[in-house]
Amino acid sequence: MNLKLIPCLALVLSGLFPALSAHAEMDTFQISPVNVSDSPISVQVTNMDSGEWFTVFYKTNETTTDKFLHANLQVSDGDKKISSVPVEKIWTTNGVEFEFMVSATYLTTSKFTITEPERCDRK
Amino acid sequence: MVVISVDSTNIQSMPFAVRTDTSGNASFDKSINFYVIADPKGPPYTPGDNMHFSLGGANLSIYDGTNLVSSCSVAGGKVPSFMQDVNAPFMTNGVFYSFEMGTNHLESANFEICYGSGIHPAIDCYRFALRTFVPETSIGLLLGEKGDKIEVAEVLPGTPASRAGLTAGLIVQQINGVDSARYGIKMAQDGFRFGIVDLELVDPSNGKTNKVLLTTAKTFPSAIH
Numbered sequence: 001m002n003l004k005l006i007p008c009l010a011l012v013l014s015g016l017f018p019a020l021s022a023h024a025e026m027d028t029f030q031i032s033p034v035n036v037s038d039s040p041i042s043v044q045v046t047n048m049d050s051g052e053w054f055t056v057f058y059k060t061n062e063t064t065t066d067k068f069l070h071a072n073l074q075v076s077d078g079d080k081k082i083s084s085v086p087v088e089k090i091w092t093t094n095g096v097e098f099e100f101m102v103s104a105t106y107l108t109t110s111k112f113t114i115t116e117p118e119r120c121d122r123k
Numbered sequence: 124m125v126v127i128s129v130d131s132t133n134i135q136s137m138p139f140a141v142r143t144d145t146s147g148n149a150s151f152d153k154s155i156n157f158y159v160i161a162d163p164k165g166p167p168y169t170p171g172d173n174m175h176f177s178l179g180g181a182n183l184s185i186y187d188g189t190n191l192v193s194s195c196s197v198a199g200g201k202v203p204s205f206m207q208d209v210n211a212p213f214m215t216n217g218v219f220y221s222f223e224m225g226t227n228h229l230e231s232a233n234f235e236i237c238y239g240s241g242i243h244p245a246i247d248c249y250r251f252a253l254r255t256f257v258p259e260t261s262i263g264l265l266l267g268e269k270g271d272k273i274e275v276a277e278v279l280p281g282t283p284a285s286r287a288g289l290t291a292g293l294i295v296q297q298i299n300g301v302d303s304a305r306y307g308i309k310m311a312q313d314g315f316r317f318g319i320v321d322l323e324l325v326d327p328s329n330g331k332t333n334k335v336l337l338t339t340a341k342t343f344p345s346a347i348h
Binding site for chain 2: 051073080083085086100101102103105106
């Protein structure tokens with residue numbers, strides 16, 4: 001698979017909320033509060049006793065297929081990786097939801113990434 | 124929800140298999156890849172019942188002591204052909220989970236596989252600690268105390284110690300040229316985890332003293348199947 005052809009939409013979780021700072025490089029988009037409204041992503045964050053509960057909605061189009069849509073949650077402690085896990089997709093009307101919880105302690109160093117090949121309408 | 128704890132005593136009868144891989148990582152000390160292959164069907168409560176995976180799911184929860192670090196449902200897929208030593212039904216019909224864990228949080232990371240039924244109200248969740256499936260570096264000896272001496276309490280199968288013919292009951296007289304009494308059990312056991320271990324052992328049945336030189340190797344807990 002040619003990675004250069006795969007646009008990635010990345011959320012950087014920082015602070016108590018997904019204070020989403022952004023930059024774009026190649027076909028990778030980092031989502032922030034500034035550009036999230038222009039992206040196919042919406043994020044809900046609920047404060048729970050044990051951490052922040054994230055519900056990320058990714059709007060799909062007619063070219064989206066389950067086979068090639070992937071999401072990954074990477075949790076780190078400073079520069080030490082704690083885990084890197086593919087997150088289950090929950091297909092809903094017009095899109096896919098992802099749910100996960102991250103402790104506030106590890107938000108600044110954790111990352112959630114959605115990968116979908118050849119999403120031309122989002123470039 | 125019925126939570127079934129999985130450990131070395133019951134792993135063989137579980138509807139899933141676990142493999143670990145450290146070869147793709149820069150350092151075994153930093154992270155480990157876990158592969159879990161689950162049977163899509165769980166054991167039924169009654170004949171004709173169908174405990175199915177799609178009504179449950181798989182979840183990874185990581186803690187720092189008692190505080191939650193993260194938790195999420197893990198995405199599954201088809202079992203890749205590179206998986207080895209996996210039973211045929213799992214290879215054909217199994218659901219494959221692959222994730223990477225840093226070794227710093229293995230002690231308190233749990234993986235759960237849950238099965239539900241359309242006609243049975245209970246959801247069965249099989250829970251296991253990832254640490255159970257991590258390869259250890261050792262010579263394969265477990266120690267015990269016998270009076271003021273240290274003895275071999277157990278020799279783990281498939282390890283350097285078992286290959287050298289060591290048996291339970293041998294008295295550990297010296298470790299790397301030092302009287303074992305100076306180590307104490309914990310320090311002696313820790314000393315067995317790295318490098319080359321020079322042991323002087325006494326067989327109490329005949330009083331004979333033997334010396335063995337053992338090199339530590341990666342061994343897996345007997346829980347793996």
